[in-house]
Amino acid sequence: QLQLQESGPGLVKPSETLSLTCTVSGGSISSSSYYWGWIRQPPGKGLEWIGNIYYSGNTYYNPSLKSRVTISVDTSKNQFSLKLNSVTAADTAVYYCARTSGDRYHFDYWGQGTLVTVSS
C-alpha cells in the first residue's frame, strides 16, 4: 500500500523559507506513470495546487507561487521536497503531498498533511 508522509517544521518566521519533505513508501518515486505534487489548504479554506515534479526532475508550478517555489526530488531516498521562500502569514496552511496520475492528473494518494504556521 502506497504511503506518503510529510515532514518539516511546523513554525516558520515571516520572510524565511518553508521547507517540507515527502517520503514515499510502498512504491517507487521513479515510476514513469506518476508525478508527485504539493497542495495546500489554509485553515477553514479551500485547496490550492502548488506544483508537481516528475522523477526526472521536470517541474510544473502554480504561476501564483512560481517566483517563490522550488520542488525537488531525491530518487535515492524516495523523497521529494518543497521550498517556499519569503513566507508571510498568508502561507499558513496545511500542506499535503500527493501522487498525481500521469494520464489524467488526478491526485490518487495523499499524505496526512502537516500544518505550517507562519508567525514570529
Add this chain to the structure above:
Amino acid sequence: DIQMTQSPSSLSASVGDRVTITCRASQSITGYLNWYQQKPGKAPKLLIYAASGLQSGVPSRFSGSGSGTDFTLTISSLQPEDFATYYCQQSHSRPFTFGPGTKVDV
C-alpha cells in the same frame, strides 16, 4: 486559470437521501474532472476521476457524470460516513484548480 464553481455551497440531507452536487468550469475541460471527499482534519480522498471513473475501493453509491463545462457528483443513498465536504478539481490545464467545496451535513 480555469475557474471552478460548485453548487450548492452546503446542503442538509438525511441518511438514505439522494444527493447531487454540481461543478462548473469557466471553460471546457472535456472530461478532466475529479471529485474528492474531505472529512475534518483529514486529507482529501479521491472518489471519481476523469468525470465518471470510480476510484478503486470507493462505494458504488458514488457516481460522476458530465463533460465540457458541467459536471455532477451523485450519492445515490447517503450513508452516515458520507457527511463531509466535497471538492471538484480540473486537471485539463495547469494550474490545476479546485472548486470551493460543498459541505454535506445533517
